[in-house]
Amino acid sequence: MEILNYLNKNQRAIVKDIEDVVIHDSPSLHKEMVDECGQYLKQLISERLGSVSKEYPNRDVGNHLKFDFGEGAEQILILTHYDTVWEKGTLSFQIEGSRAYGPGIHDMKGGIIQGIWALKAIKDLQLSTNKKIAFLLTADEELFSPTSRELIEKEAKKSAAVLVLEPPNAKTGALKIARKGAAKFKMSVKGISSHAGNNPDVNASAIHEIAHQIRILEGFSDLDQGTTVNVGVVKGGTMSNVVSDNAEAEIDVRFFTKSEGERIEQEILNLQPKFSKTRVQIEGGINRPPMEGNEESARLFELASKSANELGFNITGESVGGISDGNLTAAIGVATLDGLGSVGEGPHAFHEHIKIDEIPNRTALLARLLLKL
Ligand SMILES: [Zn+2]
Secondary structure, eight states: OHHHHHHHHTHHHHHHHHHHHHTSOOBTTOHHHHHHHHHHHHHHHHHHHOOOOEEEOOSSSOOEEEEEESOOSSEEEEEEEOOBSOOTTSSOOEEETTEEEOTTIIIIIHHHHHHHHHHHHHHHTTOOOSSEEEEEEESOGGGTOTTTHHHHHHHHHTEEEEEEOSOOOTTTOOEEEEEOEEEEEEEEEEOOOEETTTOOOGGGOHHHHHHHHHHHHHHTOBTTTTBEEEEEEEEEOSOTTEEOSEEEEEEEEEESSHHHHHHHHHHHHTOOOSSTTOEEEEEEEEEEOOBOOOHHHHHHHHHHHHHHHHHTOOOOEEEESOOOTHHHHHHTTOOEEBOOSOOEEOTTSTTOEEEGGGHHHHHHHHHHHHHHO
16 A cells, blocks of 8 residues: 555654654743744645645734645645643653653644645655645644634635544544533522521521532433533632631533533523522533534545555544534534544643554555545
8 A cells, every 4th residue: 555655664754743843842821832833833834745834823822824735626624733731841752662752742743743744645646635625723722722713613614524633532543423512610609608606507608509509510410311510620618617608619511412512501500599598600601512423424434434444454433522623613514523643642641642653554544535535
């Protein structure tokens, strides 16, 4: 297989490109550092593919980048982000055996470089895609894409399909065919403070109230449907001998379908205080629609699966709880396949790494899939 031979031969060069982008730390909240990494990527894209990247300037976060590859009446969107969750110097690049470690290497700088090399293989082997490829590199995904969302949705609307180069499942290597949606809420409870010894008024305790509310919230979980409600943060009170007049909770909700998300959003926003002297206020709602699988995305996965078979391996598809920008593109009805990046483990964790031996296979998989679309 020509593409796989080419990528096997270039494995070292690919790993070197991954190293060079990983050592440019790009924590989402440090615009200058992210932009420096962006300039490096622009140069790399120009050297590897001869493509000129367009910059979308931002005031507070790094600039987004986009370049086009190939020609065609229709467009395929490749979706990546080059910001990471890691502050400068927290992790360093290193190779141990067949694993390469480093900040953002798995999520998702390895995926970006594989994407660039998939296109380079197509170019150098004088193959051509049927559709134009738009390759987007955003700079604020780890902040939930506040400034890139519009651009992502605009490019997705112009596209026949969206391929997301986030990592595949760590244990199984599976592609991600569906992702849960997410909602976030903040519950604030006001009570009336008093001396716990002299005037123990349980009806006025904000903590007593929020404890009751937490039991109700967690009762909304439905594991059979894949719906989870997690109260992840609780704060409140001042001292043990004071009936508390305030308490707060932060709540994360995940769900597989739009209707389930809307149902649970209503339940939470309609919660009422149980005790007479407290007030309950709830803010928040759905901030990521689910990436629901449909017929078109199933067809996309079929093509990926066929491509893998032609390369001599099998690939599976899974539904997962984590969110990505693929949630946004699927929600506007464009066929989306995610998890086409680097095989590895530990996104957002200190042991974050990728498996070097898997790089040629996964890069070839992406190249073949692009040729079939
Ligand atoms: Zn990511």
